[in-house]
Amino acid sequence: xxxxxxxxxxxxxxxxxxxxxxxxxxxxxxxxxxxxxxxxxxxxxxxxxxxxxxxxxxxxxxxxxxxxxxxxxxxxxxxxxxxxxxxxxxxxxxxxxxxxxxxxxxxxxxxxxxxxxxxxxxxxxxxxxxxxxxxxxxxxxxxxxxxxxxxxxxxxxxxxxxxxxxxxxxxxxxxxxxxxxxxxxxxxxxxxxxxxxxxxxxxxxxxxxxxxxxxxxxxxxxxxxxxxxxxxxxxxxxxxxxxxxxxxxxxxxxxxxxxxxxxxxxxxxxxxxxxxxxxxxxxxxxxxxxxxxxxxxxxxxxxxxxxxxxxxxxxxxxxxxxxxxxxxxxxxxxxxxxxxxxxxxxxxxxxxxxxxxxxxxxxxxxxxxxxxxxxxxxxxxxxxxxxxxxxxxxxxxxxxxxxxxxxxxxxxxxxxxxxxxxxxxxxxxxxxxxxxxxxxxxxxxxxxxxxxxxxxxxxxxxxxxxxxxxxxxxxxxxxxxxxxxxxxxxxxxxxxxxxxxxxxxxxxxxxxxxxxxxxxxxxxxxxxxxxxxxxxxxxxxxxxxxxxxxxxxxxxxxxxxxxxxxxxxxxxxxxxxxxxxxxxxxxxxxxxxxxxxxxxxxxxxxxxxxxxxxxxxxxxxxxxxxxxxxxxxxxxxxxxxxxxxxxxxxxxxxxxxxxxxxxxxxxxxxxxxxxxxxxxxxxxxxxxxxxxxxxxxxxxxxxxxxxxxxxxxxxxxxxxxxxxxxxxxxxxxxxxxxxxxxxxxxxxxxxxxxxxxxxxxxxxxxxxxxxxxxxxxxxxxxxxxxxxxxxxxxxxx
Numbered sequence: 001x002x003x004x005x006x007x008x009x010x011x012x013x014x015x016x017x018x019x020x021x022x023x024x025x026x027x028x029x030x031x032x033x034x035x036x037x038x039x040x041x042x043x044x045x046x047x048x049x050x051x052x053x054x055x056x057x058x059x060x061x062x063x064x065x066x067x068x069x070x071x072x073x074x075x076x077x078x079x080x081x082x083x084x085x086x087x088x089x090x091x092x093x094x095x096x097x098x099x100x101x102x103x104x105x106x107x108x109x110x111x112x113x114x115x116x117x118x119x120x121x122x123x124x125x126x127x128x129x130x131x132x133x134x135x136x137x138x139x140x141x142x143x144x145x146x147x148x149x150x151x152x153x154x155x156x157x158x159x160x161x162x163x164x165x166x167x168x169x170x171x172x173x174x175x176x177x178x179x180x181x182x183x184x185x186x187x188x189x190x191x192x193x194x195x196x197x198x199x200x201x202x203x204x205x206x207x208x209x210x211x212x213x214x215x216x217x218x219x220x221x222x223x224x225x226x227x228x229x230x231x232x233x234x235x236x237x238x239x240x241x242x243x244x245x246x247x248x249x250x251x252x253x254x255x256x257x258x259x260x261x262x263x264x265x266x267x268x269x270x271x272x273x274x275x276x277x278x279x280x281x282x283x284x285x286x287x288x289x290x291x292x293x294x295x296x297x298x299x300x301x302x303x304x305x306x307x308x309x310x311x312x313x314x315x316x317x318x319x320x321x322x323x324x325x326x327x328x329x330x331x332x333x334x335x336x337x338x339x340x341x342x343x344x345x346x347x348x349x350x351x352x353x354x355x356x357x358x359x360x361x362x363x364x365x366x367x368x369x370x371x372x373x374x375x376x377x378x379x380x381x382x383x384x385x386x387x388x389x390x391x392x393x394x395x396x397x398x399x400x401x402x403x404x405x406x407x408x409x410x411x412x413x414x415x416x417x418x419x420x421x422x423x424x425x426x427x428x429x430x431x432x433x434x435x436x437x438x439x440x441x442x443x444x445x446x447x448x449x450x451x452x453x454x455x456x457x458x459x460x461x462x463x464x465x466x467x468x469x470x471x472x473x474x475x476x477x478x479x480x481x482x483x484x485x486x487x488x489x490x491x492x493x494x495x496x497x498x499x500x501x502x503x504x505x506x507x508x509x510x511x512x513x514x515x516x517x518x519x520x521x522x523x524x525x526x527x528x529x530x531x532x533x534x535x536x537x538x539x540x541x542x543x544x545x546x547x548x549x550x551x552x553x554x555x556x557x558x559x560x561x562x563x564x565x566x567x568x569x570x571x572x573x574x575x576x577x578x579x580x581x582x583x584x585x586x587x588x589x590x591x592x593x594x595x596x597x598x599x600x601x602x603x604x605x606x607x608x609x610x611x612x613x614x615x616x617x618x619x620x621x622x623x624x625x626x627x628x629x630x631x632x633x634x635x636x637x638x639x640x641x642x643x644x645x646x647x648x649x650x651x652x653x654x655x656x657x658x659x660x661x662x663x664x665x666x667x668x669x670x671x672x673x674x675x676x677x678x679x680x681x682x683x684x685x686x687x688x689x690x691x692x693x694x695x696x697x698x699x700x701x702x703x704x705x706x707x708x709x710x711x712x713x714x715x716x717x718x719x720x721x722x723x724x725x726x727x728x729x730x731x732x733x734x735x736x737x738x739x740x741x742x743x744x745x746x747x748x749x750x751x752x753x754x755x756x757x758x759x760x761x762x763x764x765x766x767x768x769x770x771x772x773x774x775x776x777x778x779x780x781x782x783x784x785x786x787x788x789x790x791x792x793x794x795x796x797x
Contacts, residue, residue, distance in 0.1 A: 011039045019095040027099050031070040040067070048077045055088035056124065066092040069100060069107075086115045087124050094135030101145050108151050116159045116176075119168045127175040139179055146183065157185055161196045170205045177211045187222035190215040194226060198233040201248075209237055213244045220251050227255050231263050238271040238279075245271055245279040249286055256290045265292045272299055277307035277745065278783075284311050305752030306745065306790060343648070344463045349377035355387045358412065362391065365404035368604025369460060374408065376459040378415050379447055385415040396422045402429075407441050411448060418449035435597045437605065440489035447487070454484050458493035464648045465611040466499035469540060473509050476533065477516060486529050492592045495532060496610045500541025510537050532588070543613035543650050546590040550615060551578040552622060552657055554701045573701030575622045575657070599623035603639040613649040618658035625661055637665055641673030651686035656694025663710035664702040671706060675713035682721050688728055696732035704739030708746050715750045723750055727767060731774040741783030748787040755794050767795050 014021075014037065021030050034040065040047075048068035055066065068088065071077040079085055089111065092100065100107050120126065130137035146153045160180040164173055190197065197219075200212040219225045230251065237248050249271055256264045268290065271283035280303050287296045293316070300308060300317055311317040346369065349357055354377060360366065361374050377383055395409035399422040410426040417423070423445075430442040447454050455475040461468040472494060479486060517530045553576050558568035582594045598606065598620040609616040621640050641662055644655075662674035682691055715722040726747045733740070751767075767775075772795070778788035 007038060007041075010037065014039065015093070018093065022095050022099045027070060027096075027103055028074055031067065031074050034067055034070070048072070048079060052079060052085055052088040055091040056084035066096050069096070069104070073104065081111070081114065083118055086111075086118045087120065089115050090118075090120065090124065090126060090129055090138070091133075094133070094141075097138070098136070098141055101141060101150060108145075112151065113155070113159055116163055117166070119163075119166070119172050125172045125175070127172050130175065139175070139182055142179065143182055153183060154189070157183055157189065157193065161193055161200070164200055164203065164205075164208045164211070165196065167204065170207065173205045174207050177207050180211060185215070187218045187224060191219045191222065191224035194219055194224075195229060198229055201234055202236040206240060209240050209244055213237055213247050217247050217251065220254070225251070227251075231255055231267065235267060235270055238267060239274060242274075242276040242279055245274050245276070246282055249279070249282045252286060253289065256286060265290045265295065268292070269295060269299070272296075272303070275304070277304040277310070277749070280304055280307035281310050284316060288316055304749050305755075306748050306787065309752055309790060309794070343466075346373060346460060346462060349373055349383075351384060351387065354383070355390075358388055358408070359391060362395065362398065362405040362408040362412070366408070366604075367602040368608055369463065369465065371408065372456075372459050372608065375411065375444055376456045378411055379444055379454050379456060381453040385412075388412055388416060392416055392420075396420065399423075399426050410441065411445055414445040414448040423449070435600075436489060436492075436592050436595055437597075437601065440487075440493065443487045443489055452484065453482070454487065455479055456487075456490055458490050458497055460497060460608065462499075464646070465497055465608040466541075466648070467494055467497040468499055469505065469509055469537060472498060472533075473512060476529075477512075480516060480526055486526065488588070489592075491529060491532070492588045493609075495536045495589045496544070496592070496612075497608070498536055498540045499611070510534055513537070541612055543610065543615070544590055544593060546580060546586065546593060547610070547613050547615040547654075548652070549580045550619065550654055552576070552654065552697065553578065554698065556701070575625060575698070575701070577619050577622055579619075603636065603643050607643040607647055611648050614644060614647050614651055614655045614658075615649075617644060617647060618654045621658040621661060637662055637667075637670045638673070641670060641677065644677055645673075645680070651681055651690065653690040653694040653697070656686060656691045657698050658694075659691075660695045660698040660702060660707075664698075664706050666706070668709070671710040672713050675710045675717065678710075678725070679714050679717040679721065682718075682725060688725060691725060692728040692732070695729050699729075699733050700737070704733075704737060704743040706739075708739065708742040711743070711746045715746065719750050719754055723747065723754060727771045731768075731770040735774075735778060735784065741787065744784045744787040744791075748791050751791055752794055767791070 014034070018030070021033070025033070048071040051066065051068040055068075066088070068077070068079065069092065072079060101112075104111075120128070126138055130139055142151065142156060145151045146156060157180060160176040160183075163176040164180075168176075194216060197212045197215050200208050201216075203209050203212070216225065216230065220230075234248050234252070238245050249268070252264050252267055265287065268283045268286040269292075272280055272287070274280060274283070284296050284303075284307070287293065296311075296317065303311070308317065357370070358374060361370055366374075378385065391412055395412045397403070398406045398409040399413070406426065410423065410430075413420045413423050413426075427442070427445075430438045430445075444456075455478045457472060457475050457479075458467060460466060461471050476486075513530060513534055517527070554573055555576065556574075557572045559570040559572075561569040563569055577598070579594050582591050586594070593610065593616070596609070596616070598616065601609075601620055603617070603620070606617045606620040617640060621637070624636055640658070644658070659674050659677055662670055662677075665671050665674070678686075678691070682688060711722055711726065730744065730747065733743075772792070775788040775792050778785040
């Protein structure tokens with residue numbers, strides 16, 4: 001080969017032709033060809049041990065390799081069969097894997113089974129390889145191998161159950177559940193493994209429990225279940241999903257019929273503690289069948305109101321309205337103690353703590369209040385930046401490598417070594433990406449390089465991000481007295497952060513401003529800033545009107561694959577934030593808000609953008625929703641909930657849409673945060689009208705099953721506020737949207753709970769005419785329709 005580049009090109013062709021080469025020549029000749037062409041000299045080929053090391057890292061661009069196993073087979077290379085080896089074996093090139101499963105006896109008899117005991121890593125596991133690696137999957141190849149008799153099905157079934165018993169992470173354990181199901185074991189085959197399946201009922205992984213329940217139900221239907229063993233181990237599954245709990249209770253019915261009343265009664269009592277009303281009803285019915293009706297009556301008050309009403313209508317439970325009233329008396333909405341975030345003065349940088357705080361800010365890429373305080377100290381008078389000298393090398397590295405904290409690194413070097421090449425390099429970056437945030441960094445950096453002290457106007461004076469008007473005037477007066485040029489981005493940001501004060505104070509400051517204007521030598525230079533400051537002082541603390549014109553639209557993309565009903569298999573929804581077009585007549589502050597790149601700003605930056613309104617935070621959350629998946633966005637959403645809680649600004653329908661997205665999170669902590677925010681703000685800072693409008697607009701794109709969990713949490717804090725909100729929201733929701741049964745179930749549960757307390761509360765929750773009409777629109781036997789009829793019946797009683 002003329003060059004390494006040509007050799008690499010040839011190797012790529014070799015890899016592309018590998019399936020055909022293996023089929024025509026066999027593994028040994030393919031390996032000889034691999035060596036004869038010198039591919040093993042490439043870094044991408046490398047020694048067998050280097051291949052193992054690279055493949056064990058799970059780096060996708062190494063997946064066109066894996067010849068280390070052929071080196072073992074045909075060159076006598078000896079490699080240690082440790083976890084890294086088996087991680088590498090997982091990543092074998094697909095044609096090599098298929099050929100080895102057919103021709104490598106040691107792989108089939110020994111190595112494969114050791115591989116199936118390895119969980120893998122977050123980046124490198126059977127789950128990820130089957131999901132992302134091109135070609136056929138491990139699951140497909142193993143299924144083919146069992147059909148061809150190359151590997152025994154029984155042994156593979158056992159290996160899957162053994163792996164599921166090892167407490168692997170849910171994501172990686174899922175591969176083994178799917179593999180077991182794909183093998184389609186008969187009831188007899190699962191019956192031989194029922195002891196292992198019963199043990200899996202106690203797994204912490206939901207999918208594992210579901211697999212075990214389904215297999216044991218099939219064994220039960222075939223009459224092969226060891227019922228005593230099942231009774232001994234099924235309790236944990238009774239408190240998992242609704243489907244699992246109902247299936248277990250169905251099996252327990254037969255045990256009750258055969259005389260196992262005692263232990264079955266205890267299990268039914270356990271199921272009575274399930275959160276879903278259908279499970280509670282099934283458990284109650286089982287208690288009655290086991291002649292334990294008295295036990296049911298003793299626990300009636302702990303039942304979900306929907307379940308209790310259904311049992312009363314079936315005659316399995318006496319009417320408990322009076323008891324319910326006593327039980328729920330005084331259940332008016334409690335005063336919910338939202339953790340306070342009182343406003344506090346900021347702690348400025350000092351000469352003593354500047355090094356430690358700057359180091360932390362750079363290493364952690366701090367953005368927000370702490371970085372603002374750092375900027376203020378760096379550019380102010382009477383500070384000695386030489387204390388930061390030990391940070392210069394690290395600052396250079398962060399700029400050259402564009403690592404986190406590069407903005408702060410740039411300002412440090414601008415203050416210490418303005419001629420440093422890293423400063424010029426970063427200047428080019430700032431000039432290329434002319435965002436408002438970058439422009440502010442650039443103007444501060446320019447002042448630092450020119451060693452011109454300046455009192456930054458926009459540095460917050462309290463922890464909510466406000467700038468006190470009196471301190472703002474002191475800073476402005478100082479800059480004018482020194483003849484400093486006003487930094488445009490700094491002044492604009494200060495205008496957005498200027499706090500409201502009493503009218504007398506503002507008038508005093510306006511008068512002082514006029515006096516400065518008359519006496520300043522260079523009044524002409526500052527005239528535009530005098531005018532803007534005067535206007536803002538009269539309107540300080542109020543949100544800019546331009547924020548009211550921000551609109552959001554939701555759009556969807558349907559998959560090409562369709563369900564039998566004709567509906568798309570998958571629908572991807574995303575919000576688009578429409579900012580008003582920048583016009584000449586807009587103020588600098590309005591232009592600033594309309595040109596921000598919200599999606600790339602940190603939560604802390606968004607929170608400080610405009611303390612008078614939560615709109616920038618909401619825009620950031622909605623725009624980020626497009627880019628982040630559930631896991632990547634979890635930390636971001638958690639921060640957003642925390643910052644919204646302490647944000648001093650106004651709320652509107654845009655803020656409500658951000659809450660709707662938080663309420664849709666996969667993570668319980670995010671949903672709980674949304675519930676707490678709704679409980680705290682509804683009817684106060686966030687009007688019901690705006691909240692309903694925001695949630696209704698986002699509803700088609702989001703998951704009602706997750707909303708249901710959020711509103712359950714909210715109802716535990718403020719039941720009547722929750723009912724009022726859902727009463728207004730639900731009529732705007734599509735009755736047939738997936739998850740409506742669960743969402744309407746929350747309303748039914750809370751309505752019946754509060755309705756039962758009407759005798760002590762002297763009033764029953766009101767259902768609006770719109771809600772009544774919407775409920776009457778449900779037909780059929782769906783769970784949502786049942787809930788609708790339950791609510792209407794209770795309302796008429």
